[in-house]
Amino acid sequence: MGTAGFFGRRRGATWGLALLLAAGGAGAAEHGSEREAQEMVKKAVALVHAAGTEAAYRSFNEHPDGAFKDRDLYVFVYDFGGTCLAQGANARMVGKNLLAIRDVDGKPFIQGMIDMVKASSKGWYGPYKFTNPNSQGYELKKSYCERGAGDTMVCVGTYLAK
Incomplete structure (x- = not known):
């Protein structure tokens, strides 16, 4: 050789x-961590209050600077009626009312998050099963949410390790 x-x-x-x-x-x-999800929500809520909903939601949907999309972490915003106002992984969801949506096990997770935010203004909701945009498979997820502007919630979910 x-x-x-x-x-x-x-x-x-x-x-x-x-x-x-x-x-x-x-x-x-x-996967993003619980700490990273919580920090992203806090930054997102601060942007809503500083820049207004229109500019903030555009940033969440388009994430031009990457501040609101990292690996499988992304911001989503719903009003308390269940209408999607921003969605960092799938902007086609914006404007749709998803209050009645359920996960594959029948859990009404949007309604659950709204109920939790109405009751305590912030916290963790889950687990529920949701499609991971990176793997395209159903995975267990939980989301950290805080009250946004008016009757809205700003959330970031994290997929649980298998």
């Missing part, structure tokens, strides 16, 4: 190891 064959295999093994390490590291950070 010549030196080219040795270095070729060695380089391949090194690259393979580097790819495995990178994949392992990426998998570990695939």
Whole structure:
């Protein structure tokens, strides 16, 4: 075996190891944490109050600076009647009334979040099953919500580790 064959295999093994390490590291950070979800909601509510709903909701939907979309974390906003006002993973949901939507187990999670925010103005709701926009599969999720402007809630959900 010549030196080219040795270095070729060695380089391949090194690259393979580097790819495995990178994949392992990426998998570990695939999901946002509860702390990160809570911090994103606090920043989102602050933006609603500072910039107004129109500018804030546009930022949540389009996330031009990336502040309101990170991995599987994104902001969503509903009014207390169940109408989606902003949705960072799927802007096509904006304007739709989803009060009656249920997860695959029949849990009315939008109504549940609204009820929780009405009762205590902020907190965690869940778990419920929802489609992860990264994996496209149903996963257990819980969401941190706070009262937004008027009768609205601003939320960010985090998918639970399997």
